[in-house]
Amino acid sequence: MIAYLLIIAVAFTVVAVSLVRLVGDYLFNQQMKDDQRVAQNIAAALADDFCARDAQAVYRAAVSYVEGEAARILVLDRQGVVQVDTDSSLNGAKFENPEAQAVLGGEELAGNIYRDRGGAPKWLDRLNLMRAGNMMTGVYAAAIHQRDQTEGAVVYISQAQEIYRGLTAIRGKIILWLGLIAAVALVLSMFVSRTVTRPIAEISRGISRMAAGDLSSRVNIRGKSEFARLAVAFNSMSARLQQLDNARSQFVSNASHELKTPLSTMKILIETLLYQQTPDPAMEKEFLGDINKEIDRLNGIVSDLLTLVNIDSGGMKLKPEQVRLGSLVQEQARRLMPLARENGIEMNCTVKDACETTGDPGKLQQVFYNVIDNAIKYTPRGGSVNIEVLRAGRRAEIRVSDTGVGIPEKDLPHIFERFYRVDKARSRETGGTGLGLSIVKQIVLLHNGTIEATSTVGQGTVFTIELPIG
Ligand SMILES: Nc1ncnc2c1ncn2[C@@H]1O[C@H](COP(=O)(O)OP(=O)(O)O)[C@@H](O)[C@H]1O
Ligand SMILES: [Mg+2]
Incomplete structure (x- = not known):
């Protein structure tokens, strides 16, 4: 200046x-x-x-x-x-x-x-x-x-x-005017440089605080200037980072907790076997069977976690091809038919329109398997599960409705979050980890689709998945 x-x-x-x-x-x-x-x-x-x-x-x-x-x-x-x-x-x-x-x-x-x-x-x-x-x-x-x-x-x-x-x-006058102009310019430039440098200093302080690891760092610049907009952008960026950081630690703590439960169960079972006074082959067999189940559970959690990490790091690559949604959904329903029968649930699958979409068939199978699996698991004996495939404009719609326990309104916005379970005890007993729907949601998003749930407690739940046709 x-x-x-x-x-x-x-x-x-x-x-x-x-x-x-x-x-x-x-x-x-x-x-x-x-x-x-x-x-x-x-x-x-x-x-x-x-x-x-x-x-x-x-x-x-x-x-x-x-x-x-x-x-x-x-x-x-x-x-x-x-x-x-x-x-x-x-x-x-x-x-x-x-x-x-x-x-x-x-x-x-x-x-x-x-x-x-x-x-x-x-x-x-x-x-x-x-x-x-x-x-x-x-x-x-x-x-x-x-x-x-x-x-x-x-x-x-x-x-x-x-x-x-x-x-x-004349010279005297010119010198006088020059002096006056210089003084005014000096004052003005000091004022301008202050209004320009102060917000920059403020923002750079905020950035250094954040660089030092303080994610709660925010800058406060009022007004409508470019700097104020920059400050708003910076604040939303640091808020987002903070949120991500929280989510990450939450994720790690949830995952550890989730892994710890089957491990402690196995430890108890194994210690009981180790320290039993009189060997009892029937009990041994039962306990080993339980341990085997816990190992399956651990396996399931770990592969779900790997899938999520894979999606997060952008490592999940779709292998897109033409997929006939009707038969793909029907196939998943057939795979789950034995489970439905075992739980005393009547299951119907209606394909109204045989819609085609471009997507990764393996991943889409995972989506429908998970949603139908949930519908069966969270529906008591004697209930029913209805699956429909139809066309709605430029989109294909897959609706999975059940007459199950339903999801309370306050939990509905959270069911797609990682490890979120409405009823922890019940979910664990049905083998759930709370990761299923979050994986489903990620895969649907990767296919440019949407997934939504509506529910009434005690009456049932409807999951609606929309995918682009073509
Ligand atoms: N069809 C359904 N009926 C009632 N509750 C459901 C249904 N599907 C999902 N939920 C609720 O959403 C939670 C998250 O589902 P999900 O991510 O698949 O986890 P989980 O491993 O528990 O099945 C479940 O724990 C359950 O509480
Ligand atoms: Mg599930």
Whole structure:
């Protein structure tokens, strides 16, 4: 910001200085031209009297020119000797200055403005014009002719002080304005840089806090600026990270807990077998059977966990092909028919429209197997499970309804979460881990489909899966 200001200030100064110089040069040139013409006119007017050697007449005429003005006229002869001086102090003296010499040497006109007080030439001192405050003296010389012969010279001395004063005033004004503008710019830039840097500092503090591991780090920037939007984005990102972090630790703790239960059960069974007093082959067989079941359960949990981890890391690749949903659903119903019969449940599968979709048949099988399996498991003896495959517009719809225990309204939004079970005891007894529906949901999403559940406690549940046709 300061560098920026500095550049502007330098540019301003350069412009101002050259402007003043330009105006000054113009005014001085103008003055020189005017005064030179005056000198020429005087020379022409005095020529006759001068050549007639009438000093009185020349003096009178010269004085009439300078009367009331801060000017002076010297009339020189061919040798440069002063014949007439309107101030009457240099009469008879030799006056040598560059302008007079140039004119006596044959030039028509010569002129110059002397601006310096200290370095003024000696002859200029003799004119006694450099009084206090007078730094500008114009000296002009014009030739006096007679019959094309240079007979003498008129030296016209005038003051250019007015121009100088004007220029000084202009310069003073410019400096004043520059100073004012610089001050305003400085204040403004300080204000701007503060409003710009403060939010950036705030955001970078938030980021470093988060980098240091504090996921609860949030930044607070009010307003509608880009920075406020950035802060909102940062906050939602860190909120999301925090949520993910919580979910991850929750997942790890749930998984450990889930794995621990079958392990402790097995340990009890094995210790009982180890420390039994009298060997009982029937009990041994039963216990080994129980241990085998627990191992199956562990196996199930671990493979579910692996599936989920696989989906999470984006490692699950679909092998898509044309799938006939009707027969695929029917096949899963057939596979689960023995379980339904065992549980005393009547199961029907109706394919109203034989819909086709593009998907991974293995994964889709897993989806329907899980949902139908749930319907059977959470329906008491004597109930029924109904499966329908139909077409609804551009989507295929698979509806699995049961007359089971139902899901309470407060649990309904959570059933697709990992390890979520409405009734833990009941679920475990039916072999559930609470991972089934979360896997189902992930697979359906991978197929650009949706899954929803509606339920009434004590009456039953309907799971509706929609998949794109084609
Ligand atoms: N058809 C259903 N009827 C009643 N409750 C169900 C049904 N399907 C799922 N649930 C509830 O949703 C929970 C999560 O299901 P899921 O993820 O398959 O886990 P689980 O391993 O317990 O079957 C179940 O524990 C159960 O409480
Ligand atoms: Mg299940």
